[in-house]
Amino acid sequence: MSYRYDADLVEAVPNFGVFDLTDPQATRAKLKAASAKKPAPDTTGVEVTDREVPGPEDNPQVRVRIYRPAGVTEELPVILNIHGGGFVIGRIEVDDAACLDIARRVGAVVVSVGYRLAPEHPYPAALNDCYAVLEWLAKSAPELGGDAARIAVHGTSAGGGLAAALTLLSRDRGGPEIAFQYLDLPELDDRLDNESMRRFTDTPGWNAPNALRSWRHYLGDAAGGDDVPVYAAPSRTTDFSGLPPAYIAALEFDPMRSEAVAYAESLFAAGVPVELHVFPGAYHLAYLVATARVSKRRVEERIDVLQRALHG
Template sequence: MEYDYDPELAPWAAKFPAVDYRDLAAARTLLRAASDNAPAYRPEHPVEVTDRTVPGPPGAPGVAVRVYQPAGRTGLLPALLYLRWGGFVFGDLDSIHSTALRLADRVGAVVVSVGYRNAPEHPYPAALFDCYAALEWTARNAGELGVDPDRIGVGGESAGGGLAAALTLLARDRGGPRTVFQCLFQPELDDRLDTLSARSFTDTPKWNRAGARSSWQYYLTGTAEPGSGAVPALAAPARAEDLRGLPPAFVMVCEFDPLRDEGIVYAHRLIQAGVRTELSHYPGTFHGSVAIDAEISRRMIADQVHALRQGLRA
């Protein structure tokens, strides 16, 4: 297909190597190279970074977290549990180090990045339960972290955005730690892949229909066949019937992204459920184009920071 990319992004669209998620080892190698070569963020203010291992879900190993604490701030700060991209199959704490550092610096929040387990070695619900364990730890240790327990939010990108949405559902249903905000950046929410964007975008950069299909197959290994009626809502939040009682949301979608329409539909459903929600659609962008130094990418970052400051009362 021909795509009307933003003029600054267009030259980059053809430069990204195709990632075939069916060959998982090769896909992980490509994604690792992209992650390692990403520009490093240099904070404007001091941020203390600490790696820790926190108690994991019952019967599971501990969960690695990386805590980013803005230095020299007075009073309690909000906290943001931030979950990485990677199609449920790739990544670790280093994958979004610069992003987490930037958010801690610009938002003025304690950011907890979660090293959740990857599928298919650890399929659903391993990643979600790891994230929930990290959320419980953050709330339980708010005093030690210098965090206001009434200002804890969650967020994430792509698969991490889907996990963040699922985490708010799980916390609500379990009566767990209260979250005050959710920031869903191009979230992966729906295994059915039956929206117009999911059906149409078969050759878009970084993420396409084939990649999405493989991602869900890996994540749902041993649970259900993607697209079947047996897929639980905590795996694919777009399937949740009741969105009432969830925290306010900021949902960000890219025009030429298979995930575009599921993000838009989910935002509309949140609004209809009485959840205060802001939806931003960025024309001319594709999945992951926020990593490119372009005006619209800088605007996406600025919008995310602004929304988090408001939602976390930072």
């Protein structure tokens, strides 16, 4: 189909193709090889540390990467970052630049989670890893120079879905309190029955057929059925009460736009403070076109939103 993409994004469309989720291992290898050819991100002003922290019973150690503004002595808010990749192909390194930017400009300790990937590790492995890191963060914030009363979750795409699920899980378990949730282009609903999912079957980088493959890798034969838990697909929850304030970003030509908008409306209806921004003319991977004005707006808004949420 023909879509009215933002003028800054049109030329990049042929560069993206579509991520191949039929062979996750091969796609991971290709993405890793492509990343190796790119220059390392600028770490100026940020201390970056890799470590392993206590995980769930079936994965005793979870890898994390910690980004902390250098030379800062006061307690900082803590942001738990969860990368995207359709639950299948992401890794910590893809979010390096974003995490460095957030740590540097928001003034926060950012902890990025290397959770296990499907299909080798289907639901609830990724969520359990993220929850274990959240519990560790709540206990270890002072060690990191962080403030346990100002923990936010931040995730893009599948990471946004996991961030939303994490707020539900922590609320229902009486776990660590989450002060804010930033859901960026979140993957929330395995049922795939909405307007944007029906329309955007051929958009660059990510489309409805890929969303279907993603959920099937993550949930197996249960995907789309009646027995999927809300912690796997947060859009299925009927109780949005008591969740932290939220910011939700969506893109006009993203197949996951409708579920993001519906999730925001459900939070509104439950009395949860939420800000929703649908960026016009953009498709799911538009944020990789860093020179596009719409991409710059998205980045600047992220910094502003997190600053206001965590520093008052």
